[in-house]
Amino acid sequence: MEWIEVPDEGLKLRDIRRITKRDQAETAGIREQVENIIAAVQEQGDAAVREMTQKFDGIWVENFLVSADEIDEAVTYVGENFIKILEEARDNIQQYHERQKQETWIDTFRDGVRLGAKYTPIQRVGVYVPGGTAAYPSTVLMDTIPAHVAGVPSIAVFTPPGKDGKVNPYILAAARIAGATEIYKIGGAQGIAAAAYGTETVSPVFKIVGPGNAYVAMAKQLVFGTVGIDMIAGPSEVGILADETSNPAWIAADLLAQAEHDRRAAVFLVTPNAALAGAVEAEIERQMEELPRKDIIADSIKNYGKIFITKDRKQAIDIMNLIAPEHLEIDFAEPESYVEHIINAGAIFIGAYTPEPVGDYFAGPNHTLPTMGTAAFSSPLGVYDFVKRSSVLEYNQQAFVQIADKVAQFADVEGLQAHGMAVRRRMK
Amino acid sequence: MEWIEVPDEGLKLRDIRRITKRDQAETAGIREQVENIIAAVQEQGDAAVREMTQKFDGIWVENFLVSADEIDEAVTYVGENFIKILEEARDNIQQYHERQKQETWIDTFRDGVRLGAKYTPIQRVGVYVPGGTAAYPSTVLMDTIPAHVAGVPSIAVFTPPGKDGKVNPYILAAARIAGATEIYKIGGAQGIAAAAYGTETVSPVFKIVGPGNAYVAMAKQLVFGTVGIDMIAGPSEVGILADETSNPAWIAADLLAQAEHDRRAAVFLVTPNAALAGAVEAEIERQMEELPRKDIIADSIKNYGKIFITKDRKQAIDIMNLIAPEHLEIDFAEPESYVEHIINAGAIFIGAYTPEPVGDYFAGPNHTLPTMGTAAFSSPLGVYDFVKRSSVLEYNQQAFVQIADKVAQFADVEGLQAHGMAVRRRMK
Structure with a gap:
């Protein structure tokens, strides 16, 4: 040292x-390749996903959706002892994250003026889980449970199949225990593209979280805007x-x-x-x-x-x-x-x-944390990442009349006359 | 329609x-140009900023920092009537955003187990304010006040000078009223670079918020990671x-x-x-x-x-x-x-x-809101964007002993033996 x-x-x-x-991770040349994968999935849907799964994971997968039988089998393989450990971890993670729930509020601020914030869970999210040599069931728990606690009604896990067409049993067991609603055998950039844009068999999600290799990270950056993403972890x-x-x-x-x-x-x-x-x-x-x-x-x-x-x-x-x-x-x-x-x-x-x-x-507490000094401006993954806020505003006529002229003057200063007109018309 | x-x-x-x-905004060819501007500011600091201000804003600015006299002058120009409107807007915005403050908490979850969340304001932020034909004092209020309410001790505004070397008086007045601690006459990609990396006269910030043209938006994307940014608004x-x-x-x-x-x-x-x-x-x-x-x-x-x-x-x-x-x-x-x-x-x-x-x-409520359908997964700007959370964990020896073996088994399953050893050594 x-x-x-x-x-x-x-x-x-x-x-x-x-x-x-x-040092930066080596990503030169990846961007174009990932753009092509995403475009193929957007245009050809499931067919493109099947081809790319064959190419990158070495297996032809006809049905991406993991069946209940496959999950049962995985739970048996993992064994009662470790299932109990997973469940205890789940309970601890859930209990901590319950503290992060926020409540909708609407209050009267002044006579005739009600303001507030409405919290709504994101309606569908995707959790990416890497495959490969090491399986990380803890990541499945840490990324899925906060979404579940947030009240997200639909949580889809995306993870690559092994060469035998199966998903690591620890990942399947953890996904069930954490509350995932679907698990798809789709990995890599094609998994991110399927999650963001949807295919014949996959409904699109509104946000994608979870770690992945350089291809996955690039794909997340490229679909950002169409969907939300968590941080690209260093x-x-x-x-x-x-x-x-x-x-x-x-x-x-x-x-x-x-x-x-x-x-x-x-x-x-x-x-x-x-x-x-x-x-x-x-x-x-x-x-x-x-x-x-x-x-x-x-x-x-x-x-x-x-x-x-x-x-x-x-x-x-x-x-x-x-x-x-x-x-x-x-x-x-x-x-x-x-x-x-x-x-x-x-x-x-x-x-x-x-x-x-x-x-x-x-x-x-969550193990998905800000890296590389970004803790100076960002926070651990949490329930906050799976809900969004809408501001709420309501003025009655009397309260509106009291402020209308000030709002119109503000619009005038900013050179936005139609904004001023929208207010002034209501004064006539 | x-x-x-x-x-x-x-x-x-x-x-x-x-x-x-x-339609997408036209951004072809911008990236390389902005990369060059950022590199120049990183390498040559103030000298590069001065040159680029001459080039893009048409004025040589020796001292970027707006003086207290300049702000006083702006306040006089704006006039008592509109200053009062700005102050009333400030009070309303502040009162609403006070509701978004979160408190640090640490609780006992089980015997010997204390968990919590510590909230800390980001220590320094930059607020970008566009110049040009239309000045938007409302943007200054909406981006600065939440930072102020969050307790950010240092809030620097970056905005381009006009050809006369001055900043729009409405922007200066709004910045003072909102609680900005410094105002710099630096706009464009050079403003974002100066904020992110610092120069001889500008201390670097940890997060940059605020709207801007295509150059500013590209610069924010490129410095993201070194600093945090708000959303790129559509x-x-x-x-x-x-x-x-x-x-x-x-x-x-x-x-x-x-x-x-x-x-x-x-x-x-x-x-x-x-x-x-x-x-x-x-x-x-x-x-x-x-x-x-x-x-x-x-x-x-x-x-x-x-x-x-x-x-x-x-x-x-x-x-x-x-x-x-x-x-x-x-x-x-x-x-x-x-x-x-x-x-x-x-x-x-x-x-x-x-x-x-x-x-x-x-x-x-804030006027910086998610656009282009992103309200399905994201929220208005708020106090939340100017604080970050640190998880807090404390186990005493007895509580640790009760879970140590389960943690070690988890590490074994994930193939991370050094993780297991860190736990097992404490059991000896």
């Missing part, structure tokens, strides 16, 4: 952006605030857990204690050897592992607020007392017994 | 998308639900008000009453002649004016929900009773005395 001695006067946003910068990261009370083996284990996600994952240790930092680094070297994904970990740690040595805890927090990490662990003594000073972080994990994996799977 | 007789079985989303489709639209109790002259005036915004603005009248529709059309022809912007209006009405004749009020509402208009006026008898059935609309204007201009300037 690279060591950065923070000077007494601290660092600036510009410095932090340079230090924490990561590679993951963790920042840990530690001091002399921290256990170096645990800190190292948490940094390694983050690093195993991706060669472009980043890990930040920010501490006023250089001895602790040294001990953590030694532990990383030792623990890494035991881990199956050590090649990925080694790349991530080498390129994007940073240790900031600060003059004190306060400066450590200032640095962390500039980093704005996706995951932030506070492992200072009396960790709760620092929460109020955290300005930028996707999720805040307090104390030694709240390692980041607790939040990935089980605790309840 | 084009008349559409809605069949008994109604219309589908696909039909509505075809009928309401608008051309405006209104949908009106009317029946035999409606006043055709008023309905016509409201459609004309929307049409004067832009040649690509769209206006939709949805009614079960063909006689009313005919009367409205006659009124449009008559009233149009009196309006200074009649060329723009005529284009908009001709290309994007649609009248849907439905079998009843219920079907009219179904059609309107598929259109998902930016502005929706309910001018049926007993208009309040239909609000609960509205699913998709940016803002709902109830009754004959709440014409859309009341919401543009004065009533309080």
